[in-house]
Amino acid sequence: TYNFTAMPQKGGNGIVATASNSNGRYIKFADGSLICSVDKSVTEQNNGASAGNFYYSDSNTWTYPLAFDAAPRVICQVVGGHYNAISAKAVSVGTSSTTYLTLSINNTTNDQGMELMAIGTWG
Numbered sequence: 001t002y003n004f005t006a007m008p009q010k011g012g013n014g015i016v017a018t019a020s021n022s023n024g025r026y027i028k029f030a031d032g033s034l035i036c037s038v039d040k041s042v043t044e045q046n047n048g049a050s051a052g053n054f055y056y057s058d059s060n061t062w063t064y065p066l067a068f069d070a071a072p073r074v075i076c077q078v079v080g081g082h083y084n085a086i087s088a089k090a091v092s093v094g095t096s097s098t099t100y101l102t103l104s105i106n107n108t109t110n111d112q113g114m115e116l117m118a119i120g121t122w123g
Helices: none
Strands: 015-021 024-029 033-042 060-063 073-079 085-093 097-104 112-121
Touching: 033 060, 033 097, 073 097, 085 112, 097 112
Parallel strands: none
Antiparallel strands: 015 024, 024 033, 033 112, 060 097, 073 085, 073 112, 085 097
16 A cells, blocks of 8 residues: 655655756665656757767766666667657666767767666665
């Protein structure tokens, strides 16, 4: 059952904190889990062509709104924008930030929206 008299809980594992700052949003759970997310935009779409004739954006850095105690799993997704980019990926993942880029089928420079999510643990 849910307990809404204090902090929301289910099965005794409550949410410790949820907040946002200029680096995105986060949810800390009592079991040590941490989820961070952010919406980003990439404008460089004209580097390459890389393997398979895809073009790639410059690497950008996302500093998490709250640091992890070990490198998290990072998921990147292309959304909105011009739809030139067909894929996004985390290039380098650390405990306090990750670098990411997008892949495109052409070298046109257009704004491209992205959503990033990091899932891991906090100290």
